[in-house]
Amino acid sequence: xxxxxxxxxxxxxLAQMLKGGVIMDVVTPEHARIAEEAGxxxxxxxxxxxxxxxATGGVARMSDPSLIRGIIDAVSIPVMAKVxxxxxxxxxxxxxxxxxxxxxxxxxxxxxxxxxINKHEFAVPFVCGCRDLGEALRRIAEGAAMIRTKGEAGTxxxxxxxxxxxxxxxxxRALQSMGDEELVSxxxxxxxxxxLVRQTREMGRLPVVNFAAGGVATPADAALMMRLGADGVFVxxxxxxxxxxxxxxxxxxxxxxxxxxxxxxxxxxxxLPKAMPGIEIAEIPEPELLAKxxx
Amino acid sequence: MGxxxxxxxxxxxxxxxxxxxxxxxxxxxxxxxxRVGAQAHEVRTLDQLEQVDGLIIPGGxxxxxxxxxxxxELRAPIIALGRSGFPIWGTCAGAILLAEEIVTxxxxxxxxxxxxxxxxxxxxxxxSFEAELDPGPLGGRPLHAVFIRxxxxxxxSNDVEVLLRLGPEYDDEAVAVQYGSLLATTFHPELTxxxxxxxxxxxxxxxxxxxxxxxxxxxxxxxxx
Numbered sequence: 384x385x386x387x388x389x390x391x392x393x394x395x396x397l398a399q400m401l402k403g404g405v406i407m408d409v410v411t412p413e414h415a416r417i418a419e420e421a422g423x424x425x426x427x428x429x430x431x432x433x434x435x436x437x438a439t440g441g442v443a444r445m446s447d448p449s450l451i452r453g454i455i456d457a458v459s460i461p462v463m464a465k466v467x468x469x470x471x472x473x474x475x476x477x478x479x480x481x482x483x484x485x486x487x488x489x490x491x492x493x494x495x496x497x498x499x500i501n502k503h504e505f506a507v508p509f510v511c512g513c514r515d516l517g518e519a520l521r522r523i524a525e526g527a528a529m530i531r532t533k534g535e536a537g538t539x540x541x542x543x544x545x546x547x548x549x550x551x552x553x554x555x556r557a558l559q560s561m562g563d564e565e566l567v568s569x570x571x572x573x574x575x576x577x578x579l580v581r582q583t584r585e586m587g588r589l590p591v592v593n594f595a596a597g598g599v600a601t602p603a604d605a606a607l608m609m610r611l612g613a614d615g616v617f618v619x620x621x622x623x624x625x626x627x628x629x630x631x632x633x634x635x636x637x638x639x640x641x642x643x644x645x646x647x648x649x650x651x652x653x654x655l656p657k658a659m660p661g662i663e664i665a666e667i668p669e670p671e672l673l674a675k676x677x678x
Numbered sequence: 679m680g681x682x683x684x685x686x687x688x689x690x691x692x693x694x695x696x697x698x699x700x701x702x703x704x705x706x707x708x709x710x711x712x713r714v715g716a717q718a719h720e721v722r723t724l725d726q727l728e729q730v731d732g733l734i735i736p737g738g739x740x741x742x743x744x745x746x747x748x749x750x751e752l753r754a755p756i757i758a759l760g761r762s763g764f765p766i767w768g769t770c771a772g773a774i775l776l777a778e779e780i781v782t783x784x785x786x787x788x789x790x791x792x793x794x795x796x797x798x799x800x801x802x803x804x805x806s807f808e809a810e811l812d813p814g815p816l817g818g819r820p821l822h823a824v825f826i827r828x829x830x831x832x833x834x835s836n837d838v839e840v841l842l843r844l845g846p847e848y849d850d851e852a853v854a855v856q857y858g859s860l861l862a863t864t865f866h867p868e869l870t871x872x873x874x875x876x877x878x879x880x881x882x883x884x885x886x887x888x889x890x891x892x893x894x895x896x897x898x899x900x901x902x903x
Contacts, residue, residue, distance in 0.1 A: 385809065386807050388806065392869065393825075399703040400826060403699065404739065425739070459783075461827065636746070640700050
């Protein structure tokens, strides 16, 4: 019997199993258990949620392995963890720890200003952020098995997530009306491999699962991203920076499953605990915008 | 087979198979059903459950789906249906939920198939794999199977039919079983182009639909489990 591991099918396949679900940022095993109990399909283990990274400043790095191990031991759902853009040694460490997915993330301080990690070399699958179709396909070309639109993490403001999702989805719609002769120059214009451009046109969607991230603070935000075409939602600071994390987590999970059902959305939005305060994007100094990290 | 329904065109006569759409790869199952000529409906509510001739519980996170089944009051109706001869097929997370006994799931499943299933039993994601299976009763070429953080069927009762097994490297363990109208696979047929298992399930649904139309099985849903 032929048995193969670490194929693109099993890497991208795990992301397919996460679809229609909510992936929650957690900083302790206790948070992880609350997330699992609320119905999270996966958790992202990290030392500080993005809004705290934003507040504290300094270089943000991979979390301490003891924290990640503690979270792996606390739950049975898949555990993800973040590495700095281009930091392939942090990625090797996370692979050795047995994390199920690695997020090569702009939320941490980039380690390499020219190159992302060659993700094909790893057995563990990677998720990467994007702002537009070209960026998504560049990451897939490097081996990403899952994509998330970046949004602007730690702001509690959905506007950038909407901008990035609309950009990706709008480009895919435009691509579908293009003739074969247009594809090569379009691929050049967006800086993506023509074969992936062609595949995207044929599938009418990104070739891998695409979640929304960066700014989801309420159930309505989560449902908005689903209606714009997200396969699922990452919630970072939005849950454990709200006043009642367990209730907010439950409400967002429900909103993602029933994103087309206005009655359910009205119900889960009623008398919610206070969401995280949120930041106006224009008030963030240019160098502190996370989405601009990576290319 | 046995039914006169037209399965080729997915028209008004095609059998309607529900795919539980609480979380997981339900869209992939719906596409696979359409490829074999069935209509696929997403099921999130009791009303939607009452309008289908069979139900697929897809791959996804079993803890998440188990929780949502309870929260949305679908668990008891699905158990009642499953006991009444209504076809249900669980893949991966779905197979876990169908098992009578689940190792390491701290919330209730559906307890419909007398077997013991252990979650994530091959290891973590880096141990996920693809393998060629002997096609057994499906006939024809080997079946390509994708196992993702898959569960293992640790034991089955004597009246459960084992359809497919992994090779001797894995002790010939069962990976696809049938128990009356209930089907469970620990891998993901919806991630490959091979439509044999979807066709088999559609035929089970077709048969159920025609028996129900003839008044030979109780009308769907309702009831408490």
